[in-house]
Amino acid sequence: MKTEPFQWIEGGGATSAAGWMACGVAAGLKAGRNDMAMLLSDRPAACAALFTSNKVPAAPVQYDRPLAAKGRCRGVVVNVGCANACTGRAGYADTVATGRAAAAAAGVPVEQMLVCSTGTIGRRLPMDRVLAGARAAAAALRPDGGAEAAAAIMTTDTVPKQAALRVKIGRVEYTIGGMCKGSGMICPNLATTLIFLTTDARVAPAALRAALKAAVAKSFNRVTVDGDQSTNDTCVLFANGAAGGPALSPSAPGWKKFVSALSAVALSLAKQIVMDGEGATKFVTCAVEGAASAADAYAAARTIANSPLFKAACFGGDPNWGRVICAVGNSGAKCAELKTRIFFDDVCVFDRGRLATDAENARLADVMKQRAFEVRVDLGMGRFSDAVYTSDLSHGYVSINADYTT
């Protein structure tokens, strides 16, 4: 193991970086819990954002996209319980009103307050509660409110998801942190669910966008629970420069280190999403190596990770490695039976035509009993590799989604 050039902050999150405040409040959208959150910088900040590629984006996605494109946002207000998706022009007006109320209460320009919603599609927001909640949230902001905010944005999540670390670049120590929510409708494509990353580094919007894209590529774009991408997926990275020091940029020293630290936070959050996948009992790393191209490596890893048959076998701990090679054969990646090797952790179950022995199959069953394991496929075709992280398909997933709205 190489030593990571940064220090993780235990219990850290979206308010670990200097100048950031957050909170969670109960607006009455979900009974008996906090259901709205706000995240705000105490000074001007740059921002970069990625949104769902779903062609029926929710109202807040339509609203945020042009605001985030300007590169200067101070914060975000979030509600759960209702996605405000497929609600037409009236739903869009609800988002505008929410943003207006939140910005006014927080004392920031209206175009610098983003709005995010998550929950059921095709229902209108209860606006009296949402507007009161936005005002209450602005009044409740505090520098140690990150954990409370992370808990408030949960939907079917069973645990809040946060991460933060410190990284020294030159003589300045920066903090990067974040929170996210999501456990179903998780698909490796663009940003997934709601993700908010903050830092006290000073970074111009264009550079921030490059850093975010790089960090998301191998984190949120590499996790899958069920292959569905929602109408509301949003990932925002804010940088407020509160740590001081020179502006970071791709041409300045330390940029790679910054992106690498940001990527580590993103990957930690992405893995937390998979660990908390709806009904998940297992965390499975689907790694592919020896692929003929980067696209092949990704396609093969993703197809394994999305195969309901393989995921159900993981749930049952069924040592059915045939479903892995079947998925690889289905992925479109260049492959051949007599060149393929399959490993579960350190157990080789298929070696270019040679089948696992009974002893190896018994060891495979032991590997699959673990809470987390890796399946690794060497295609023997080239030098490209990739990995996608997935959960198992359990009775819990079916139960959660069989009566989500009722």
Next chain:
Amino acid sequence: MKTEPFQWIEGGGATSAAGWMACGVAAGLKAGRNDMAMLLSDRPAACAALFTSNKVPAAPVQYDRPLAAKGRCRGVVVNVGCANACTGRAGYADTVATGRAAAAAAGVPVEQMLVCSTGTIGRRLPMDRVLAGARAAAAALRPDGGAEAAAAIMTTDTVPKQAALRVKIGRVEYTIGGMCKGSGMICPNLATTLIFLTTDARVAPAALRAALKAAVAKSFNRVTVDGDQSTNDTCVLFANGAAGGPALSPSAPGWKKFVSALSAVALSLAKQIVMDGEGATKFVTCAVEGAASAADAYAAARTIANSPLFKAACFGGDPNWGRVICAVGNSGAKCAELKTRIFFDDVCVFDRGRLATDAENARLADVMKQRAFEVRVDLGMGRFSDAVYTSDLSHGYVSINADYTT
């Protein structure tokens, strides 16, 4: 309803057409049941076949492909319990030996006997039992053995799947029938699982291939249970001319009627597969109309039909139509919220921005309680339509696949 120009044969199947024999025998591959089947024409026959596009095809697929390409095959021998996939050169030799034994016992040229296997991937066939089973099957062939063969090829299927009909073309009455197996690993792409279609019409191999492709396009290529395509998928159509009459061909009169009758048999079998989908409790038709292109219509229908979130909602009868529009937005098809309409049977739940009323949502819940219903999306973008058939995602699916091999 327009009257169909053919008569269904109750209880009919692969031996309904003249000159066809079949049987099922117990070879000891699965305890307490028949596990091998044979289907044979009593005279020379033309054949056409479609195979899985999985890049790790099983040994029998590798073996059958060149034989079927010659266009002249008399029959097929089938085993369950072991897919003989990923078994390398030794597994291929097992298939060769099986075909040789079956052909010799049935008294037909070795290159006219196809071999199919289905079951667990990555295990060798118990060859002593398979060879004895092939010989026993040849001795047990009988003209009314279709139902017995359909039962013998079942794996996780809970019911055998057969269909047959009569169609009059000119002065000759032809019979077309078939059987298939499959309930998991069902994906709309090329032929799916094992499907054997027979007719007593006289059709040359090239024409037969055209007819098969047309029939499969809107039947087996339009059903999905879990989006996985297996290593062994095979669909064969045999024509032995036993009914007499002139050769049917695309340029001869009655060809469209023949293809339409063949398509009806294929669609009946395909729907039986979905009805018997692993753990399925619902049959859901996912229809798309008003698409800007045929590709868009198919992509949207397929994405709805493959969405685990929508399928779980169908299981629970959760009136969560938001998952339908979310899937459509994800499909890549051209669409817009304010042009889209969504129906469940005759209930409109979303009309170009207008949300369902409480009364409509209540009626939606009633629709989803049925054993079978249709979700229909009008994209309002053009004139193309398509439909994909799917089952729900239930606890039964998870249970079946969590311990398939153990």
